[in-house]
Amino acid sequence: MADNVKPRVRVPSSATAGEVVTIKTLISHQMESGQRKDDAGNVIPRSIINRFVAAYNGETVIDVTLEPAISTNPYFEFQAKIPESGTMTFTWYDDDGSVYEDSQEITVG
Amino acid sequence: MARGFRSGGAAALALVLAAPLAGADEVIDDELVINGEIPIVTQAPAPEHVEAFSVIRSGWTFRSPETQAMEMDDFDNPAILGVEAARDDFDASLGANGESCASCHESPEDLAGVRAVYPKWDDAAGEVQTIEMQVNECVTERMGAEAWPYDASRMVNMSALMSFVSRGEIVNVAIDGPAAETWQQGKDMYYTRYGQLELSCANCHEDNYDNMIRADHLSQGMVNGFPTYRLKNTKLNSVHNRFKGCIRDTMAQTFSPGSPEFVALELYVASRGNGLSVEGPAVRN
Numbered sequence: 001m002a003d004n005v006k007p008r009v010r011v012p013s014s015a016t017a018g019e020v021v022t023i024k025t026l027i028s029h030q031m032e033s034g035q036r037k038d039d040a041g042n043v044i045p046r047s048i049i050n051r052f053v054a055a056y057n058g059e060t061v062i063d064v065t066l067e068p069a070i071s072t073n074p075y076f077e078f079q080a081k082i083p084e085s086g087t088m089t090f091t092w093y094d095d096d097g098s099v100y101e102d103s104q105e106i107t108v109g
Numbered sequence: 110m111a112r113g114f115r116s117g118g119a120a121a122l123a124l125v126l127a128a129p130l131a132g133a134d135e136v137i138d139d140e141l142v143i144n145g146e147i148p149i150v151t152q153a154p155a156p157e158h159v160e161a162f163s164v165i166r167s168g169w170t171f172r173s174p175e176t177q178a179m180e181m182d183d184f185d186n187p188a189i190l191g192v193e194a195a196r197d198d199f200d201a202s203l204g205a206n207g208e209s210c211a212s213c214h215e216s217p218e219d220l221a222g223v224r225a226v227y228p229k230w231d232d233a234a235g236e237v238q239t240i241e242m243q244v245n246e247c248v249t250e251r252m253g254a255e256a257w258p259y260d261a262s263r264m265v266n267m268s269a270l271m272s273f274v275s276r277g278e279i280v281n282v283a284i285d286g287p288a289a290e291t292w293q294q295g296k297d298m299y300y301t302r303y304g305q306l307e308l309s310c311a312n313c314h315e316d317n318y319d320n321m322i323r324a325d326h327l328s329q330g331m332v333n334g335f336p337t338y339r340l341k342n343t344k345l346n347s348v349h350n351r352f353k354g355c356i357r358d359t360m361a362q363t364f365s366p367g368s369p370e371f372v373a374l375e376l377y378v379a380s381r382g383n384g385l386s387v388e389g390p391a392v393r394n
Contacts, residue, residue, distance in 0.1 A: 004194070010184045024184050072343075073190060 005029050009090055011104040015082040023054070026075045027092050027100065033068040049074060051093040056106075057086035084108050141169055141388070144183055147277045153384035158284060161315040167385050168328040168337075168393055171319070176340065179392040188269055188338035188390030191262070191345045195270035198263060204254030210247065217274045224275035224387050228376045230288040237291040237376050240271050241347070241367065259367030265345045269336045272389030280333050280387060282380045295377025298370065304361030310378075313355075325394060331382040332375065334391030341394060348375050 010024040027049060034046025048068055054061040061080045080088070085108045092100040141149040151167040159165065169177060179185045199210040199217055214220055224240060231238040234246070244267050245256045257264045284292045299310045313322065314330030321327070335348040349366035352374055356363040364370040 006193070008184070026184070028190055073187070 003030070005094070005098070005100060007090065007092060007100050007102045009088075009102050009104055011088055011106060013105065014107045014109060017108050018081060018083060020079050020081050021106070022077065022079050023088065024075070024077045025052075025054070025090055025102075026073060027052075028073050029092075029094075031068075031070060031072045031074065035068065047095050049092050049094055052076060053091045053093075054078070054080075054088060055091075056080060056082070056088050057084075061088070082106055082108060139170065139177065141167075141177070141181065143181055143276060148386075149277060149388050150279065150384070150386040151388075156380070156383040159381050161311070162329065165331065165382060165385060166329055167331055167382075167388055168334055169388060169391060171326045171328040172393060176392055176394065180388075186338065186390070186392055187343070188336070188345055188392065189273075191266040191269045191336075191338075192273045192390060195263075195266035198267060199270065202252075203248060204252035206251070206253050208252045213247075213251065217270050220271060221274045222278050224271045224389070225278040225280050226282060228372060228379060229283060230286065230291075232287075236369075237288050237372055239348075239372055239375055240268055242372070244268070244271075259365075260347055260350055262345070265336050265347045265350075268347060269345055269390040272336065272387055275387040276389070278387050280379065280382045280385050282376065282383055284376070284380045288376065291373045292376050292380065294370075295373035295375070298374045299377055302359075303356050304359030306359045308359040310355070310374075329381075330378065331385060332378050333382045333385045334388040334393065336389055337391045337393045339393055345390060348378075 005028060007027045008025065012021050015021050029049050030047065031049065032044055032047040034043065034048075036044050038044055046068060048070070049066050052062075052064045052066060052074070054063075062076075062078055064076070066074060085106065087103050087105055089103040090101065094100070139151075141151050143149060149167070149169075151170050152164055155162040155165045169180060179187075183189045196217060199214075202209045202212075210217075227243070228237050228239045230236075231243075234242075238246075241259055241264055244264065245259075248254050249256050257267075302309045302312070310330060313327055318327045318329045332348050332351075335351070336345045337351075338344065339346050347366060349368075349371045352371050353363045353366060
């Protein structure tokens with residue numbers, strides 16, 4: 001597992017039925033591109049988050065493929081329609097096989 | 110090409126001259142409230158010892174709406190990553206004694222308000238100390254660990270955490286008593302022209318604030334938002350690092366971060382912002 005990886009999400013805790021809410025996510029990650037060399041001239045191996053998925057009550061909201069050109073600490077902001085109460089789950093997939101997860105409840109009332 | 114460049118430059122110069130002279134009494138409508146709950150004073154009446162201005166303004170008031178917005182929500186402020194890293198460091202035991210910052214101070218929030226009065230005179234050390242020097246005193250003397258380099262990211266992060274817990278507190282740096290001599294040294298530096306371009310701090314930040322310096326909008330050079338996350342180098346920058354950049358831009362040999370000269374300058378510049386809120390870690394160009 002890469003060092004100091006920590007997911008953060010910002011989701012409203014409540015919404016009205018059918019409301020479109022804004023969701024912000026950020027994961028701290030060095031996103032090493034695989035293009036750089038160290039002081040000795042050796043290639044620093046690629047180590048990035050390669051996929052990000054957000055799902056609401058099991059239904060995919062977005063599913064993103066990340067490429068090496070994406071910067072350190074990738075940040076996503078997107079919108080989702082919230083039909084009923086449920087749980088938004090967030091999953092980041094690391095090159096090294098690690099999977100980082102976070103989830104947040106949204107109450108419709 | 111050269112011709113085009115020259116005429117472009119002349120047009121830009123004409124624009125600058127045509128703009129009203131730096132509007133010292135100009136009222137800025139924008140209000141800075143961080144996370145919708147921490148109101149920040151971004152303009153205030155100038156303290157007595159600042160003769161050049163009637164109103165002092167935080168660097169935030171000079172930035173574009175997009176940059177300003179990044180500071181209004183901690184989720185959008187990239188500097189907060191540094192603050193979080195410093196929180197981990199705060200609890201980590203360092204050195205041989207197995208002590209951490211938390212052994213004495215419990216939580217960073219215990220140190221709320223500290224940033225607002227720094228740099229300040231330290232009786233025991235017999236000198237004016239910046240917050241970085243105070244951190245290092247704890248690290249070396251209390252914890253028996255090796256001193257952190259003044260400008261290391263670890264130190265800048267800790268400094269950012271100290272600003273973070275003091276956000277909204279009004280800057281109130283003491284300039285009298287034992288600090289007076291250092292303050293005067295800082296003031297003299299502020300008005301000293303450095304480098305091949307022969308520029309003093311005052312030439313830009315007093316005489317020309319609110320004007321453009323090439324593509325950048327000159328501020329009053331307040332340091333209440335430091336350490337700042339700069340979009341230009343995408344990391345947190347200490348005050349001394351910024352000083353170094355300014356002096357380098359005058360094409361001079363600079364002082365080192367942590368040097369007595371920069372400590373004096375920081376004291377003086379910080380005192381010019383007495384009345385503004387601690388705003389760091391801020392977002393700037």
